[in-house]
Every structure is written in C-alpha cells, then in structure tokens.
Amino acid sequence: xxxxxxxxxxxxxxxxxxxxxxxxxxxxxxxxxxxxxxxxxxxxxxxxxxxxxxxxxxxxxxxxxxxxxxxxxxxxxxxxxxxxxxxxxxxxxxxxxxxxxxxxxxxxxxxxxxxxxxxxxxxxxxxxxxxxxxxxxxxxxxxxxxxxxxxxxxxxxxxxxxxxxxxxxxxxxxxxxxxxxxxxxxxxxxxxxxxxxxxxxxxxxxxxxxxxxxxxxxxxxxxxxxxxxxxxxxxxxxxxxxxxxxxxxxxxxxxxxxxxxxxxxxxxxxxxxxxxxxxxxxxxxxxxxxxxxxxxxxxxxxxxxxxxxxxxxxxxxxxxxxxxxxxxx
Amino acid sequence: xxxxxxxxxxxxxxxxxxxxxxxxxxxxxxxxxxxxxxxxxxxxxxxxxxxxxxxxxxxxxxxxxxxxxxxxxxxxxxxxxxxxxxxxxxxxxxxxxxxxxxxxxxxxxxxxxxxxxxxxxxxxxxxxxxxxxxxxxxxxxxxxxxxxxxxxxxxxxxxxxxxxxxxxxxxxxxxxxxxxxxxxxxxxxxxxxxxxxxxxxxxxxxxxxxxxxxxxxxxxxxxxxxxxxxxxxxxxxxxxxxxxxxxxxxxxxxxxxxxxxxxxxxxxxxxxxxxxxxxxxxxxxxxxxxxxxxxxxxxxxxxxxxxxxxxxxxxxxxxxxxxxxxxxx
Amino acid sequence: xxxxxxxxxxxxxxxxxxxxxxxxxxxxxxxxxxxxxxxxxxxxxxxxxxxxxxxxxxxxxxxxxxxxxxxxxxxxxxxxxxxxxxxxxxxxxxxxxxxxxxxxxxxxxxxxxxxxxxxxxxxxxxxxxxxxxxxxxxxxxxxxxxxxxxxxxxxxxxxxxxxxxxxxxxxxxxxxxxxxxxxxxxxxxxxxxxxxxxxxxxxxxxxxxxxxxxxxxxxxxxxxxxxxxxxxxxxxxxxxxxxxxxxxxxxxxxxxxxxxxxxxxxxxxxxxxxxxxxxxxxxxxxxxxxxxxxxxxxxxxxxxxxxxxxxxxxxxxxxxxxxxxxxxx
Numbered sequence: 001x002x003x004x005x006x007x008x009x010x011x012x013x014x015x016x017x018x019x020x021x022x023x024x025x026x027x028x029x030x031x032x033x034x035x036x037x038x039x040x041x042x043x044x045x046x047x048x049x050x051x052x053x054x055x056x057x058x059x060x061x062x063x064x065x066x067x068x069x070x071x072x073x074x075x076x077x078x079x080x081x082x083x084x085x086x087x088x089x090x091x092x093x094x095x096x097x098x099x100x101x102x103x104x105x106x107x108x109x110x111x112x113x114x115x116x117x118x119x120x121x122x123x124x125x126x127x128x129x130x131x132x133x134x135x136x137x138x139x140x141x142x143x144x145x146x147x148x149x150x151x152x153x154x155x156x157x158x159x160x161x162x163x164x165x166x167x168x169x170x171x172x173x174x175x176x177x178x179x180x181x182x183x184x185x186x187x188x189x190x191x192x193x194x195x196x197x198x199x200x201x202x203x204x205x206x207x208x209x210x211x212x213x214x215x216x217x218x219x220x221x222x223x224x225x226x227x228x229x230x231x232x233x234x235x236x237x238x239x240x241x242x243x244x245x246x247x248x249x250x251x252x253x254x255x256x257x258x259x260x261x262x263x264x265x266x267x268x269x270x271x272x273x274x275x276x277x278x279x280x281x282x283x284x285x286x287x288x289x290x291x292x293x294x295x296x297x298x299x300x301x302x303x304x305x306x307x308x309x310x311x312x313x314x315x316x317x318x319x320x321x322x323x324x325x326x327x328x329x
Numbered sequence: 330x331x332x333x334x335x336x337x338x339x340x341x342x343x344x345x346x347x348x349x350x351x352x353x354x355x356x357x358x359x360x361x362x363x364x365x366x367x368x369x370x371x372x373x374x375x376x377x378x379x380x381x382x383x384x385x386x387x388x389x390x391x392x393x394x395x396x397x398x399x400x401x402x403x404x405x406x407x408x409x410x411x412x413x414x415x416x417x418x419x420x421x422x423x424x425x426x427x428x429x430x431x432x433x434x435x436x437x438x439x440x441x442x443x444x445x446x447x448x449x450x451x452x453x454x455x456x457x458x459x460x461x462x463x464x465x466x467x468x469x470x471x472x473x474x475x476x477x478x479x480x481x482x483x484x485x486x487x488x489x490x491x492x493x494x495x496x497x498x499x500x501x502x503x504x505x506x507x508x509x510x511x512x513x514x515x516x517x518x519x520x521x522x523x524x525x526x527x528x529x530x531x532x533x534x535x536x537x538x539x540x541x542x543x544x545x546x547x548x549x550x551x552x553x554x555x556x557x558x559x560x561x562x563x564x565x566x567x568x569x570x571x572x573x574x575x576x577x578x579x580x581x582x583x584x585x586x587x588x589x590x591x592x593x594x595x596x597x598x599x600x601x602x603x604x605x606x607x608x609x610x611x612x613x614x615x616x617x618x619x620x621x622x623x624x625x626x627x628x629x630x631x632x633x634x635x636x637x638x639x640x641x642x643x644x645x646x647x648x649x650x651x652x653x654x655x656x657x658x
Numbered sequence: 659x660x661x662x663x664x665x666x667x668x669x670x671x672x673x674x675x676x677x678x679x680x681x682x683x684x685x686x687x688x689x690x691x692x693x694x695x696x697x698x699x700x701x702x703x704x705x706x707x708x709x710x711x712x713x714x715x716x717x718x719x720x721x722x723x724x725x726x727x728x729x730x731x732x733x734x735x736x737x738x739x740x741x742x743x744x745x746x747x748x749x750x751x752x753x754x755x756x757x758x759x760x761x762x763x764x765x766x767x768x769x770x771x772x773x774x775x776x777x778x779x780x781x782x783x784x785x786x787x788x789x790x791x792x793x794x795x796x797x798x799x800x801x802x803x804x805x806x807x808x809x810x811x812x813x814x815x816x817x818x819x820x821x822x823x824x825x826x827x828x829x830x831x832x833x834x835x836x837x838x839x840x841x842x843x844x845x846x847x848x849x850x851x852x853x854x855x856x857x858x859x860x861x862x863x864x865x866x867x868x869x870x871x872x873x874x875x876x877x878x879x880x881x882x883x884x885x886x887x888x889x890x891x892x893x894x895x896x897x898x899x900x901x902x903x904x905x906x907x908x909x910x911x912x913x914x915x916x917x918x919x920x921x922x923x924x925x926x927x928x929x930x931x932x933x934x935x936x937x938x939x940x941x942x943x944x945x946x947x948x949x950x951x952x953x954x955x956x957x958x959x960x961x962x963x964x965x966x967x968x969x970x971x972x973x974x975x976x977x978x979x980x981x982x983x984x985x986x987x
Contacts, residue, residue, distance in 0.1 A: 006743035006775060008736060015779060016731045022783040023714060023727065028806050029790045031715025032722045039720065040811055056352060057360025062368065064361045069352065073345045078337060085335035098805060117335060121344060125351040132358045143567070143576050144524055144545045147427060148357050150506045153369055154513045177808045184812045191520050191539070191849050191868045193886075195802055210520045210540045210849070211558075211868045213886055213921075216802045228522075228542055228560070229869075231886070231921055238801070247801050263542075263560055263595065266921065266940065279966065282595065283614060285941060285958045295966045298959040300614040301627040308608065308624045385681060386689025391697065393690045398681065402674045407666060414664035446664060450673060454680040461687045472896070472905050473853055473874045476756060477686050479835045482698055483842045520849050520868070539849045539869045540887075557851075557871055557889070592871075592889055592924065611924065612943060629943040630956040637937065637953045 034101075036094040038087050043181045046083040049076060050166055054128050058152045077121070084120055088170070089113035091178040116173045123169045130202055134161050137205040141225055157206030157226075160192035167196035198232075200224075201257065208263075215252035217270060224255055227263040227282070235269035235287055256292065363430075365423040367416050372510045375412040378405060379495055383457050387481045406450070413449055417499070418442035420507040445502045452498045459531055463490050466534040470554055486535030486555075489521035496525035526577075527561075529553075530586065537592075544581035546599060553584055556592040556611070564598035564616055585621065692759075694752040696745050701839045704741040707734060708824055712786050716810045735779070742778055746828070747771035749836040774831045781827045788860055792819050795863040799883055815864030815884075818850035825854035856890075858882075859915065866921075873910035875928060882913055885921040885940070893927035893945055914950065 008015060023030045031037050052060035053076050056069060064072055092109040138151040138158055145151055151158055163186035167179035179196035187193040191210035194200075198214045201222035206212060208228035214220075218232045234251040253267045256276035261267070263282045267274060274280060275292030284298045337344060352359045360366050381389030382405050385398060393401055421438040467480040467487055474480055480487055492515035496508035508525035516522040520539035523529075527543045530551035535541060537557035543549075547561045563580040582596045585605035590596070592611045596603060603609060604621030613627045666673060681688045689695050710718035711734050714727060722730055750767040796809040796816055803809055809816055821844035825837035837854035845851040849868035852858075856872045859880035864870060866886035872878075876890045892909040911925045914934035919925070921940045925932060932938060933950030942956045 006740045006772065008739055012732065012735065015735055016728055018783055019711065019731045019735070020728050022786050026787070026790045029713055029716075029786070029793050029810060030722075031713075031720075031807070032727050033724050034715075037715065037720065037807065038811060053348065055358055055360075057363075057366065058358075062360075062366065064359075066362050069361050070345055070349050073348045074341065077341065077344055077348070081337055082335045094807065095804070098807070114335065125347055128351050128358070129355070132355045135358050143563075143578075143580070144509075144526070146424070146505050146576070149360065149366065149423065149427070150509060152358060153367065153506065154509045156513060156516065176804050177811065180802075180808060180812045184814060187814065187868070188847050189517050193866050193868060197802070208522050208542045210516070210522060210542070211887060213866045213868070229540060229558070229887070233921065234801075247804070249801075251801070263562065264593075264922075268940075277966065282597075284961060286961070290963070291965075293966050295962075295964050297962045299962060301630055301959055303613060303615070304624075304626045304628060305619070306624050307620075308606065308622050382677065384687055384689075386692075386695065387687075391689075391695065393688075395691050398690050399674055399678050402677045403670065406670065406673055406677070410666055411664045443664065454676055457680050457687070458684070461684045464687050472892075472907075472909070473838075473855070475753070475834050475905070478689065478695065478752065478756070479838060481687060482696065482835065483838045485842060485845060518846050537851050537871045539845070539851060539871070558869060558887070592891065593922075611926075630959055632942060632944070633953075633955045633957060634948070635953050636949075637935065637951050 034094075034097055036090045036097050038091045038094060038178045038181060040181050040185075042083060043087050043178060044185050046080065046087060047163060047166070047182055047185060049080050049083065050124075051162060052076060053080060053124065054131060054162065055152050058149070081117060081121060085113055085117040087178050088116050088120075088175050091175050092116075095176050116170070116175060119173055120169055127165050127169060130165055131158075131162055133203045134158060134205070137203040137223070137225075138207075141205045142207055156190035156192065157209045160186045160190045160194055160206060160209060160212075161200065161204055162186075164194040164196060164198065164200065168198070168200075171196040198252075211264075217248070217250045218252040219254045221255060221257035221259070221276065223258045225260040227261065227265075229264035230261045231266045231268070232261075233266065233268050235272075363423075363426055365419045365426050367420045367423065367507045367510060369510050369514075371412060372416050372507060373514050375409065375416060376492055376495070376511055376514060378409050378412065379453075380491060381405060382409060382453065383460060383491065384481050387478070410446060410450060414442055414446040416507050417445050417449075417504050420504050421445075424505050445499070445504060448502055449498055456494050456498060459494055460487075460491055462532045463487060463534070466532040466552070466554075467536075470534045471536055485519035485521065486538045489515045489519045489523055489535060489538060489541075490529070490533055491515075493523040493525060493527065493529065497527070497529075500525040527581075540593075546577070546579045547581040548583045550584060550586035550588070550605065552587045554589040556590065556594075558593035559590045560595045560597070561590075562595065562597050564601075692752075692755055694748045694755050696749045696752065696836050696839060698839050698843075700741060701745050701836060702843050704738065704745060705821055705824070705840055705843060707738050707741065708782075709820060710734060711738060711782065712789060712820065713810050716807070739775060739779060743771055743775040745836050746774050746778075746833050749833050750774075753834050774828070774833060777831055778827055785823050785827060788823055789816075789820055791861045792816060792863070795861040795881070795883075796865075799863045800865055814848035814850065815867045818844045818848045818852055818864060818867060818870075819858070819862055820844075822852040822854060822856065822858070826856070826858075829854040856910075869922075875906070875908045876910040877912045879913060879915035879917070879934065881916045883918040885919065885923075887922035888919045889924045889926070890919075891924065891926050893930075 057064045061072060089110055092113055096109055135148050135151050135158060138155050139145060139148050163182050167182040171179040183194055183196050192206060192212045194214040195216040197216035198218040200220045203223045205225045211229040212226060213231045213233060215233050232253050238246040238249050240246055250270040252270060253272040255274045258277045259274050261280045265280045265284045267286045269287050273289040275290055277292055278290050278294040281297035284296050290296055386393045390401060418439055421442055425438055464477050464480050464487060467484050468474060468477050492511050496511040500508040512523055512525050521535060521541045523543040524545040526545035527547040529549045532552045534554045540558040541555060542560045542562060544562050561582050567575040567578050569575050579599040581599060582601040584603045587606045588603050590609045594609045594613045596615045598616050602618040604619055606621055607619050607623040610626035613625050619625055715722045719730060747768055750771055754767055793806050793809050796813050797803060797806050821840050825840040829837040841852055841854050850864060850870045852872040853874040855874035856876040858878045861881045863883045869887040870884060871889045871891060873891050890911050896904040896907050898904055908928040910928055911930040913932045916935045917932050919938045923938045923942045925944045927945050931947040933948055935950055936948050936952040939955035942954050948954055
C-alpha cells in the first residue's frame with residue numbers, strides 16, 4: 001500500500017483544545033470531576049455472573065458435579081457481592097452527588113449500598129424459583145423447543161425475563177439507573193424491552209419477543225403469555241408545568257392471570273385491565289378494559305385482491321432481467 | 330472514596346449453602362453431574378469460523394491472495410471440523426443422556442457425530458452457492474446498497490439467512506438444540522428470527538428485517554422478498570393431553586416462488602399457501618390461501634384527521650416550556 | 659468421555675480443494691487478491707472510540723477530572739484519526755479498485771481520505787452539540803428516566819442517533835459503505851435502523867425503538883419524536899431496465915418540526931410530507947401528505963369480543979393439565 005499513516009502533526013493541540021472547549025461549553029453530556037457513576041461494563045459483567053449463579057452448568061463454567069458445585073458457588077458469590085455493592089453504591093451516591101453537589105455523599109450511601117446488596121443476594125433463591133417456573137412456561141408453550149435445557153440455552157424470552165426479575169429486585173430496593181442498564185442490556189440482546197419497574201407474576205412466557213415493550217408501571221399476573229411485537233404501553237404521559245414527563249404515575253396496563261396476548265397486540269393505558277383467562281388476538285388494539293374470560297379479536301381490514309397479470313401484456317419470467325413487479329411498498 | 334469493599338465474612342458459607350440448596354430443590358434449571366450439553370460460546374465461535382470460510386476476506390482474516398488462500402482454508406477447516414464435531418456430539422449425546430440417564434451414551438452418538446460432521450462439511454460448497462445468490466438478491470433488491478461487498482459487510486438480512494442455511498443443514502441431519510442456538514445468535518444480532526427448520530429457496534432477500542419471524546415448518550420458494558416485521562406463523566398450536574405443545578406438525582405457511590411480503594405482513598397457518606408471483610402488501614393479515622399472481626392489499630382503517638389548534642386558545646410555540654400536545658399514546 | 663477427537667486425516671487436502679474450487683467458481687462473495695476493503699471490526703472500534711470522545715466519562719475511560727481530561731483527549735484523538743483515515747481510505751479506494759480493477763487506486767484516494775478525515779474530525783464538536791440536545795429530548799420525553807446520565811448510559815434511541823449523526827457526517831463527505839457499517843452496528847445493538855443518508859434535525863427522540871426503520875432519503879425536522887416500530891419508508895422503488903433498484907432518488911418521507919409519530923405508525927413515499935406540529939397516532943398507515951397541526955388517528959378495526967366459557971362445558975382450571983385455550987394464533 002502506498003498510503004502511509006495519518007498525522008495531526010502540530011495541529012493536534014489545537015484539535016484537543018476544541019474538544020475540551022466543547023466539554024466546557026455544555027455540562028450535560030460530560031462526566032468530568034464527579035466521583036460516582038454506575039458503570040455499564042461492570043453491570044453487564046455482574047449480569048453474566050448472576051446468570052451463571054442462577055443457571056449452573058448452562059452459563060459460564062461447565063462440567064459442574066455434586067463435588068465441585070459448592071466451591072464454584074463459593075467462588076462466584078464474593079465476586080457477585082463485590083460487583084453488586086460497587087454498582088449499587090455508585091448508583092445511589094451518583095444521585096446524591098448530582099442532586100446535592102456540595103455534600104460529600106460517601107458514607108450514607110455506602111451504608112445503604114451494603115444493606116441493599118445483602119437484601120438482593122438474599123432474594124436470589126426466590127428469583128431462581130420464579131425463573132424455574134418461567135423455563136417450564138416456555139417448555140410447555142413453545143412447540144419448537146425440545147426440552148428445558150434448550151430453553152435455557154437458546155430462548156431470548158427467557159433471557160429477557162431472567163434479567164428483568166433480577167433488575168426488578170434492585171428497582172424494588174430503590175436503586176436508581178442500574179436496573180435500567182440491566183434491562184437495556186437484555187433489550188439489546190433480545191429486542192424485548194421490559195422496564196425493571198414492571199411487576200410480573202410466575203410462569204411467564206414470551207415467544208420470539210422482538211419488539212415487545214412492557215412499560216414501567218405494568219402489572220402482570222401468573223401464567224401470562226406474550227408474543228412478538230406486543231406493547232403494554234401508556235396512553236398519555238402526565239407532564240409537569242415545564243412540559244416534562246412526570247415519573248412513576250400508573251400509566252401502563254394491568255394484565256390478570258392466564259391471559260394470552262398474541263403477536264403485535266397493543267394494550268394501552270394505566271386504567272386498562274385485561275381480565276383473567278382472556279385472550280387478546282394478534283394485532284388487536286385495546287385502550288379500555290376487557291372483562292375476564294374474553295376472547296378479543298379484530299375484524300381484519302378488508303383485503304383487496306387483484307390479479308397482477310393481464311393477457312395484453314405478457315411479462316418476462318420472474319427473476320429474469322426486465323421483470324418488474326406491479327406494486328411495491 | 331470512603332466506601333471500602335464488600336465482605337460476606339463468616340456468613341459466606343451460609344449464603345453458599347442457601348444457593349446450593351436451591352440447586353438441590355429443583356433439577357430443572359441446573360446442569361450438575363451430567364456430562365453432555367451443547368456450549369453456546371463454542372457454537373458462536375463455530376458460526377464465526379463458518380462465516381469466515383464462506384465469505385473469505387470479508388470476515389476474520391483479511392489480505393487473502395491466490396497464493397495464501399489454500400493455506401488459510403487448510404488452517405480453518407480442521408478447527409471447524411473439531412468445533413462441529415464436539416458440539417454435534419454434545420447435542421446428540423445430551424438428548425440420549427437426558428432421555429435415558431442410566432445408559433452410557435458415549436459411543437453411538439460419537440459415531441453419529443462424526444458422520445454428521447462430515448456430511449455437514451460436505452454441504453458447505455452448496456450452501457456457499459445458495460448464499461452467493463442471496464447476496465445477489467439483496468444487491469438487486471435494496472436501492473440503498475452500492476455493491477455486493479456492502480451487502481456482505483453490512484446487511485443484517487444476509488447474516489440471518491447465512492446462519493439459518495448453515496443451521497438448517499444440521500437440522501436436516503437431525504441434530505437437536507445446536508441449530509436453534511445458531512439461529513438465536515443471528516436473531517440476537519439482527520432481530521430476525523428464522524427457525525432452523527424453515528425450508529427456504531434460492532435468492533432470498535430480507536430487507537431491514539427487525540421483527541421478522543419465520544416459523545419451524547415454513548416452506549419458502551425461490552426469489553422471495555421479505556421486509557421488516559413480517560410474521561410467517563402458526564394459527565393454532567396442536568397440544569397433547571397435558572396441554573403441552575406438540576412438535577413438528579406443519580403449522581406455518583407455504584410461500585411459493587417470486588412472492589414479495591411487505592413490511593409487517595402477517596401470514597398464519599400450516600395450510601395457508603401464498604401462490605407464486607403474488608405480492609402481499611404491508612400490514613396485510615392473511616390466514617387463508619392466496620391464488621398465484623395476486624396482489625393483496627388491505628383497505629387501511631379510516632383515518633381521523635383533526636386540526637389541533639383552535640383560534641380561541643393560542644398555544645405556546647412548540648418546543649417551549651408550557652407547550653403540550655393534545656394527544657399522546 | 660469416550661469420544662476422542664475429530665480428524666480429517668489424508669482427506670483434508672481434498673476438502674480444502676473443494677472449498678478453494680468453490681471460491682474460484684464465483685467471484686461474487688470472495689475478497690481474494692484485492693487490496694482494499696473496509697474492515698467491520700476496525701469500524702466498530704472507531705465508533706466506540708468516537709462515543710468515548712463525545713460522552714467523556716460515560717463511555718470507556720472513567721474518573722476523568724479537569725486535570726486529566728486534556729491528556730485523555732490527546733490520547734484518543736490520534737487513535738481516532740488513524741482509525742478514521744484507514745477506514746475512509748479503504749472505503750474510497752475499494753470503490754475505485756472494484757470499478758476500475760486495472761488502475762492503481764492508492765494515491766488519489768489516499769489524498770481524499772486525509773482531507774475527509776480532517777473534515778470529519780472538525781465536525782465532532784458540532785455533532786456533540788446536536789447530541790446534547792438529543793439527550794435533553796430523551797430526558798424531557800421519557801417519564802421512565804431519572805436524569806440525563808441515565809439517558810447516556812441506558813437509552814438505545816440515543817445510541818442509534820449518536821451513531822447515525824457520526825455516520826451521516828461521513829455520508830455527506832461521500833464516503834461509501836463505511837457509514838452503513840456504522841449504522842448497521844447500531845441497528846444490531848438497538849433494533850433501530852436509521853440509514854446514514856437520513857437528514858435529521860435537532861432534539862430528536864426515539865423511545866423504545868425496536869423495529870424503527872428510517873430510510874436513506876428521509877428528511878426530519880427539529881423536535882421530532884418517534885416510538886417503537888415506526889417506519890419512514892419507500893412506497894415504490896425506482897428500477898433500471900435490468901430490474902435493479904436505482905439509488906439515491908428521494909423515495910422516503912419528509913417530516914417537519916415538532917411532529918410526533920407513535921408506535922408502529924407507517925409513513926411511506928418520497929413525496930409524503932407530514933406538516934409541522936402534527937401528531938401521527940399509533941398504527942396509523944399514511945401514504946400521502948398531512949397538513950400542519952393535524953392529529954391523525956385511525957379508526958381501530960372493529961373488535962369481536964366473546965366469552966370463552968360456556969356453562970355446559972366446565973373447563974379445568976387454567977394452568978392445570980388438560981387446560982386448553984379456545985383460540986390461538
């Protein structure tokens with residue numbers, strides 16, 4: 001190659017100055033000179049370690065036996081404890097530091113972070129029990145899976161609910177930001193966007209999952225099934241007098257036990273309740289409550305069918321040069 | 330920072346015991362004391378090596394020349410052979426071990442794994458030929474791409490079909506679980522969920538792709554185009570007397586040659602056939618067969634248009650404090 | 659384990675020959691013997707470094723202070739310069755080499771690559787300013803976020819627009835292929851597919867985002883909001899006399915200032931203009947222009963509601979063996 005390298009030469013300091021000036025000009029998107037900030041990389045590392053703890057032998061270290069499993073857990077737990085503690089600490093202290101920059105936030109949030117970390121680790125066996133029921137739900141509901149192990153190794157819906165149940169435990173302990181980073185990692189991997197605030201009952205099944213959105217204040221019962229593209233969303237966003245969205249109002253639906261929501265169904269509104277044992281058909285758009293034991297389907301829009309060939313204009317064979325469809329979107 | 334570290338102290342063994350007790354309490358989501366299990370990390374490594382073999386110079390090692398290419402292939406193939414063999418072996422023996430825990434599964438599945446691995450590697454040149462036609466299909470169909478190379482480097486639809494064609498070869502050789510792990514990796518990267526069981530003809534084009542779902546028993550002809558959000562799905566799921574889904578029944582549609590399916594079209598049902606040369610318009614919802622040469626569009630729902638400003642109530646300029654939209658979802 | 663390893667043995671050279679013959683048979687999907695090709699791995703590395711430069715302290719190196727920030731920028735910039743230059747060079751020379759294989763493309767494209775790289779780096783402070791307004795837009799629009807920092811750490815819509823604004827700068831400088839690799843990386847991470855060609859005004863907000871498609875020739879004003887599943891797409895694709903798509907014609911919509919597009923809205927066509935201050939409701943399908951200050955909603959398809967239980971046939975309790983839904987999709 002003839003091209004050689006790229007050199008700023010003496011102009012480098014000029015370029016650096018422009019970038020630094022751009023940092024100085026607007027404090028909103030820099031994190032310079034502050035101490036606390038949750039670390040996305042470390043939080044993802046923690047999530048992976050938690051999945052290794054929850055699904056032993058499936059994630060991370062393999063070849064576990066009854067003889068080595070306790071030592072494996074004994075290796076994992078201190079690492080999980082440390083990662084949890086540090087990220088909870090940064091999340092809690094970050095809010096203190098941001099909202100009250102003159103105080104020194106270290107001590108009270110350190111104490112709270114320790115307490116939260118233990119409470120979170122205490123909750124892991126109960127979360128595992130929930131997740132075992134979720135794995136069973138996928139096994140029972142998806143005709144394309146062979147066994148429970150395939151669910152754990154391959155199904156994105158299980159990954160999404162696994163991470164959300166962990167994140168929800170931290171959310172319920174009032175940890176800011178960190179739970180959302182966890183669920184957004186799962187969103188990135190699966191296309192399934194479940195806010196950590198959503199309260200989701202046992203034996204939950206998401207199939208395919210891409211495009212699913214489940215909002216912060218959604219409440220879901222037991223034995224609920226959700227297919228790809230389902231939105232459980234807000235109908236309107238309450239705003240303050242500066243026009244900014246107000247947080248934490250109940251603005252997403254309630255879905256009762258044994259409800260199934262088929263692909264691309266959209267259910268909106270904080271007062272909308274889908275009654276138990278109901279089925280919401282594919283592509284149904286609902287903004288008001290549905291009584292228990294209902295089957296809701298939509299009358300599909302009228303279809304227009306026309307024949308695309310006419311005897312006067314013979315077409316070149318499809319796939320050949322010159323072939324042109326009549327209609328495109 | 331004032332916070333110090335996090336210590337379990339003497340309570341560690343208590344925590345470990347609780348986790349191990351949770352493993353003992355429910356065998357469904359642990360893999361402890363068994364020998365065989367496909368390894369997702371190794372399977373992804375294999376997929377990347379297969380893509381390097383199929384698209385030489387584009388993926389993995391660069392700067393290939395006519396002089397070094399044979400040696401490059403000679404380095405790659407043994408690695409691919411070993412990875413394929415081990416993961417096929419684990420997939421086959423895992424099922425044997427799970428279904429018949431008292432037998433020692435090693436020998437028969439090792440022999441079958443070797444046979445399957447050679448059959449798979451034998452199929453690679455034919456898969457490459459299919460994929461060259463798929464690259465051409467994207468090049469011809471997507472006005473936003475410059476040339477074939479951009480398709481290989483950037484288009485998610487090509488990644489999805491590349492992995493699915495490889496996974497389908499293993500699925501057709503009766504390898505369990507491993508093919509689904511392959512396609513779910515592609516699903517995670519692209520938002521395109523094609524089950525390894527789907528049979529897909531030559532010159533296949535998926536544009537944008539996010540949200541596409543193509544079910545296990547789908548059959549697709551040649552020169553078919555699919556846009557984002559298209560579902561080729563099941564209308565009902567056959568269940569056994571315990572209410573569990575029954576596998577492998579034909580429950581997804583058949584799409585004949587030269588069909589185009591525009592964005593968010595939904596076609597459901599194992600007996601639904603889209604006849605050749607047909608066009609299924611965007612957002613069309615079809616649960617019964619469509620004759621050849623059809624153009625199917627939907628009559629879009631009636632729109633309601635109202636003016637959001639009224640002379641009596643002047644609004645603050647949009648984007649300013651106090652500005653509020655009339656309508657939100 | 660009893661299985662041993664996998665050996666090609668003396669057949670290896672036969673397998674290698676078959677693969678190399680498959681390379682020789684079709685030049686379309688190999689890159690052998692040519693010099694230039696953009697490198698996806700290096701481009702992703704560059705994107706990460708650019709995000710580190712734009713959001714200091716949030717991405718990559720942490721614990722920045724007013725004392726070390728200039729040195730940090732002084733470390734990053736030469737690396738960014740070198741990565742930018744090499745990938746721009748490969749992108750430009752690749753096209754020269756492909757279109758004119760007999761010429762030696764090195765010198766003119768090296769000169770242009772240097773010029774483009776400086777122009778791109780010059781643009782970074784202005785891009786940062788745009789992105790600060792985008793962060794503000796998410797903060798103001800999403801009731802589930804706490805503060806600006808959470809937006810930067812967690813919101814996929816911000817990642818998508820950050821990468822697109824960087825890619826658009828290179829697109830506007832006539833760099834081929836590389837910008838699309840950048841936005842397809844963001845697409846892979848977020849499910850949001852914004853072509854680098856789209857022109858997008860300040861203070862842009864995408865919520866949830868999975869399934870969003872914004873085409874190459876889309877033009878978007880300021881203060882626009884877009885929710886999950888929105889398509890700004892083409893109504894028809896102009897084709898040449900060989901049936902291949904023609905590039906760069908205006909085929910995607912224009913969206914004016916202060917427009918909101920709710921979930922799954924579809925707007926198609928290069929002559930379609932959504933007038934300023936308009937609201938396009940969820941699931942609305944629009945193929946013609948909408949006047950300013952409009953609120954467009956769709957009359958949702960009629961719903962059919964039936965009760966799924968009848969007194970004659972008592973059902974087993976939901977979730978129990980034998981329980982079967984009446985209706986499935």
